[in-house]
Structure formats: C-alpha cells, structure tokens
Amino acid sequence: MRTWDVVIIGGGIIGVSLSIALHKRGARVLVVERGEPGREASHAAGGMLVDCPLETPTALQPLATASARMYPEFAHELEVESGTKVDLRDHGTIFFSPADHRRNLELTTSVLLPPQLQKLEPALVDSEPPHHAAFYLKERSVDPRALTAAAIKTAKNRGVDFSSGDPVTAVNLDNRRVTGITTTKTVFHAPKIVNCAGAWSGQIGPLAFPTRPVKGQMLCLAMHPRDLLKHVIRAPQVYLIPRSDGRLLVGATIEEAGFDKRTVITTIQRLHHAALALVPELSSAKILEDWAGLRPGTPDALPILGVTETPGYYVATGHFRDGILLAPITAQVMADVITGTDPRHDLFPFRPNRFVEM
Numbered sequence: 001m002r003t004w005d006v007v008i009i010g011g012g013i014i015g016v017s018l019s020i021a022l023h024k025r026g027a028r029v030l031v032v033e034r035g036e037p038g039r040e041a042s043h044a045a046g047g048m049l050v051d052c053p054l055e056t057p058t059a060l061q062p063l064a065t066a067s068a069r070m071y072p073e074f075a076h077e078l079e080v081e082s083g084t085k086v087d088l089r090d091h092g093t094i095f096f097s098p099a100d101h102r103r104n105l106e107l108t109t110s111v112l113l114p115p116q117l118q119k120l121e122p123a124l125v126d127s128e129p130p131h132h133a134a135f136y137l138k139e140r141s142v143d144p145r146a147l148t149a150a151a152i153k154t155a156k157n158r159g160v161d162f163s164s165g166d167p168v169t170a171v172n173l174d175n176r177r178v179t180g181i182t183t184t185k186t187v188f189h190a191p192k193i194v195n196c197a198g199a200w201s202g203q204i205g206p207l208a209f210p211t212r213p214v215k216g217q218m219l220c221l222a223m224h225p226r227d228l229l230k231h232v233i234r235a236p237q238v239y240l241i242p243r244s245d246g247r248l249l250v251g252a253t254i255e256e257a258g259f260d261k262r263t264v265i266t267t268i269q270r271l272h273h274a275a276l277a278l279v280p281e282l283s284s285a286k287i288l289e290d291w292a293g294l295r296p297g298t299p300d301a302l303p304i305l306g307v308t309e310t311p312g313y314y315v316a317t318g319h320f321r322d323g324i325l326l327a328p329i330t331a332q333v334m335a336d337v338i339t340g341t342d343p344r345h346d347l348f349p350f351r352p353n354r355f356v357e358m
C-alpha cells in the first residue's frame, strides 16, 4: 500500500504552493484535485498583489506585507524551475480613493496632481471620480494563470504526486486521528491531510469550515497599442490590470450567487463601459474573453489557517480576494505548522476553531 507524509486536498495556487514548500522540507506529498489542477479561483483571478492598509483587513496586514515582499523570489524560483514566465510586473498602481481616506493614504504616498497623472498614464482621461483623489501605490501584479501553471509544473518536476479528476468525499479518521482520505474512486493513506479546497472547503467531512463562494465576473480586452496602459488602475467601479502581452483584465464583481460561475451579459457590459469611461481609447480594443470565478469567502473575511481539533487534519483556505498575493506566505507558515516549526507569524486571528467561539 502506497502512503504519503501529507495529502493536500485541492490543486489551486494555495494547495500547490504548499506542496512545493513541504516537498522542500523532505515530505512525500500528494495533491488530490477534483477536476484539473489550477482551473478554479486561481485561474479566474486578476493578479493584483494588494497590501495597501486601506484595503487589507488589519489582522491580515502582517501576512499581506510579508507575502508581497516574498513575491520576487517566489516568482523567480517558479519561472526558473518550470521554464514558464509568470509576468510579475513592477509598474505600480494608480488608486482612486474616496477623499475621506486621503489622510490615511497620504501617510504612505502622496496625491497625484492632474499633470503627474497625465504623465504617468496618458490614456487615462478625466478619470477622477467625484470626491476621489488619485494615489500612486508601489504594488506589483502577476498573471495568476501563468503563475499557477508554473507552480504545478514545478511541483511535478520536484516529485510531488498529483491525482486529478477525482473529488475527495471525506477525511478518514481512526480513533479521532487522521488516516487518509476517501475519493469517489479510491482511498489515499497519510497521517496528515490539508484542506486547500478553496470555496468548496466546507463540503468535505468531518469538519464543516464556513467557507462560501463569492462570485467575481471579469472581462479581458486586447490593448492597442499593447502598452496602452502601464499601471494597474483601481477605481471604485472597476479595476484594470495590464499584462505585458497586451491583454487588459477588467474586473470584477463581488456577488453572493452560490456556486454559479456563469457570466451575465449586462454585468460584463457594465464592466466594459466603466473601463471605457476611464480609458476612452479602449473603445477599439477587441474583447478576448469573459469569465467568472468563485473566491473562497469566510464570515470574517480572514483566511482559515492551521491545525484543526482533529489531530493530523490541517486547513489553509478562505483567502477570499487575496489568495494570489498570500500564496507564498501561506505556503511558508503552513509548512512550518505541519512540520512542527515555529511559524514566526501570529496565526491566532486565523485559527480554524474561531467560528465555534463566535
């Protein structure tokens, strides 16, 4: 009978990054994925690496900042090991913030005056919404599809095992300790299991983590010229994320719609119009694609990280709007917890049993 040290449920960016971190520490790891690895939220994401204090929950700020700092090395390692470019961009973000937030932001950056804005991003015209000011934020962005594909390739090259197209139906226990998992086709044995099943994490027994799907619809345009925009633009109605190959992502809605991943034409049109209002030159941009994905939400909008009350059963889920950003730090702290090392970060706000206490 084949056994592994750790079985990870879910082949999204969180599960796959963790599989690499555990493998580096000498663990034999199996990732069990219901469909094809990397095709859910991690495929749908925009890839902004946001660690701005106005938008990040206070309790999450230390992990967000640490993860943003880890990104150049994280991305470089995946690119070298997989031979896949992940388009980590360092041009920064132009962020339109309500005027009443101005004081908080001015502590870290200053208001962009119209001539400065014009110089930074000439195609952005008359763009300042009423009562908003523009700020420059030193943030990066990445292509989540390329990143996740690079992580999967890296994990496979290193010797992480994958089982695809077979959903996990239960975590198996013997005398309250984990022994493995049951899928629709088979049983896999391991003394440690990690639930990284994103929006679906709550569906796998015996513990019902309170994750829920939060739908996001997105649109992708082809910029002409391909470097029409350089910066990520974040405005109240819409955000724009340029890629180096000339694609421009326009996102995204935040909807409570259950496990429904269909796009709605009127919603996509609204995103499109909001993009055109910011950058009229996009009127000639070809529409390449639209899609929707399901963010893993939690009741307090914080991730769920750590060991559960069931010995051997761990969880890393609920990354909501920041799972791409948080992948490197999640992999590091969870590998620490699973291998019995001090994680060097306070994980108390993210403890799995906090909802029982609510």
Ligand SMILES: Cc1cc2nc3c(=O)[nH]c(=O)nc-3n(C[C@H](O)[C@H](O)[C@H](O)COP(=O)(O)OP(=O)(O)OC[C@H]3O[C@@H](n4cnc5c(N)ncnc54)[C@H](O)[C@@H]3O)c2cc1C
Pocket (backbone or CB within 6 Å): 009, 010, 011, 012, 013, 014, 015, 032, 033, 034, 035, 036, 037, 038, 039, 040, 041, 042, 043, 044, 045, 046, 047, 048, 049, 050, 166, 167, 168, 169, 196, 197, 198, 199, 200, 201, 204, 215, 216, 217, 218, 251, 252, 292, 293, 294, 295, 296, 316, 317, 318, 319, 320, 321, 322, 323, 324, 325, 326
């Ligand atoms: C529209 C949109 C825009 C976003 N933009 C950003 C952004 O700009 N920046 C950012 O940092 N984050 C962003 N996010 C959030 C980010 O995508 C998520 O937080 C992150 O991808 C979560 O990763 P994950 O691995 O936990 O989940 P997923 O990528 O969803 O992976 C979970 C995996 O588990 C599998 N699974 C589920 N159930 C089972 C089962 N029973 N058995 C086996 N496998 C199972 C699924 O098939 C899936 O592959 C965005 C999300 C969306 C939808």
